[in-house]
Amino acid sequence: MDFSPSPDQVAVLSAIDALAKPFAAVPIQCRDFALYSAELDRALQDGGFLDVAFVPELGAVTGALIVERIAALPCCVEIAASALIRPFLCPKLPRPLCLIEGDRPARFLKHAATALWIDAETVRALPVEMAAVAPVDSLFAYPMAQLTNGRAMFSDAPICKFSAEDLRHRWRVALAAEVAGLLKAAIDCTIDHVSNRQQFGRPLGSFQAVRHRLAEAYVRTGGVRLLALRAADSGNPSDSALAAFHAQDAAATIVYDLHQFSGAMGITLEHPLHLWTYRLKALLSEMGGRAAHVDVASATLGR
């Protein structure tokens, strides 16, 4: 057991922090649900940060640490699939990647170079430029879009060498790492609000009803992070299923609480909380939600 980043990981993370710094500020007049940053995407790709998992000394744990850090920024980019799926399953496919489940709208489809379409057993890959893409007016804080002719397009696309189960395993790690970063940032944003907002002559954050639920949110988020990192390290499908289940389970409760504590301010687009919580809401149903992980997550219980 070793919970401290290696010197190589420390170097990568400090470079990521330096790269992320210009993107950390929350725009004063944010009027959109989603805040996509092509500039950040380019910087991450040009800096080689999306390829760290290719380096054996760094591996998936470093990829997960980077995903967590970048997810905590107010703007969003496609990083989870590029950093934690592509190196292991499809290194030659151009990124950004978009993961499509059936006919559902998908994150980053508008910006993706490659779409991966998953059904029960197989995955098919298709250059997005060949597909007809329609943006979706979404309540989620990711750029969402839909294929207008999805099934027809993918029925002729080549089947990938890796299985749907392989993809689900890597996807679960990516999902859990991204949720960990989003939760941390959303909690920090809420702490800032309740520390400054005065009611009844004192800060909201001095009331025990708020303090205890935020403490629980912090503890749960710590668990989400550790389960994600452990799953990245072990490569075990049971670990990744448990990590994804726990991430979605924790997020469901925490998102509600954070908006409750942020009150009316938190429901305005001028307040940044939604930039994290409405990404979390999108991730709550990703891969089919908690129910989709249960079979794998509970497979080893009682054995």
Place this chain on the structure above:
Amino acid sequence: MRFEWTDAQAAFRQKVQAFLRENLPADWDEIARHGPGSDTVSRFSRQFCGKLAAAGLLLPHWPKEWGGEGLDPWCQQILAEEMWAAGEPRGAQYMNVNWIGPTLIRFGSDEQRARYVPPIAAGNAIWCQGFSEPDAGSDLAALRTRATLEGDIYRIQGQKIWTSYASAAETCFLLARTSADRKRGISIFLVPMKTPGIDVRSIPSLVGDGDIHEVFFDNVVVPVGARLGEEGQAWDIINFALAGERLGIPRYALAQRALDRAVRLLRSNAMFDNAQIRNLASRAAALCEAARLSSYQCTDHRVRTGTISPETSAVRIATVMAERAVAEFVVEFVPDALCGGDPVLAEHHQRAIVAGIAAGAAEIQMNIVANDLLHLPREPR
């Protein structure tokens, strides 16, 4: 970052597991049901801990000069996990190796260490902690038991309550007030339980036989040399001691064992095919894993820095979440196990109820997390 055990750590765990296989009797699960404070388990623990000591497995993390093996806190963690998952055959003596012994070694006088440490190292000493009082539970600093200095003795007057192991203990690790200052007025005394004026009364409880007591101190006289540390130093010493206590009980290990056992029962009658049951089992399993990894994170901090991580309070909350999830799962889906059906599940259920209470209420830990980790504005007093 790495989430695997080293070969040496894995070998140490196997050694502990082999010891348990060889030394726990076939009816151990039935014995453990009586609870760690019971006469039955106390008797068993004296014999069992003696064997542990002989095998070098009682205090592997203690310094060699005090009978330990000088191993790192990971070994303490592995040992504690295996013991707790097995139903804690060390009984009350787990406290000795986790915090009473280390606290005596760090803060005790030569005479105190010479008197009290060897029996602990031999696996034949039972202590109780005289902390809580009728009006001082979570608000420990409100305690009123008084120790009055009279020449070269202290005269102790007061009452403790919810005291675990008091009827079996030879010595009490007692907190008493030596001046009016709320926290700086509290001192620690090492008091033999046979001292005249001490009256122990058992309180029937949900957690096992003989586990909870009232302890009355009526004109109890102890020498000045019974005081641990300086007058008024108790708060610092207790913070050191309880940090060890919180990390020292890996409750998630028994919770995980109970969950596995419950799921095995459900699988055997095809009830685990139910999606809702699998959903709640997964939630409980995730919380157990989260507690385990959080605890490891603190141990890693301790190994690296030699200090207690501020995250220790977060671990305690994570552990309470895990205990609660497993207990609620079992009581809903395997209820017959708690009606004479399964000693391990019954034992877990008995102990789980104190997870958020013993060693300081979980709400106090939430306050600590809110203050020290989230840096939220403090509540007005």
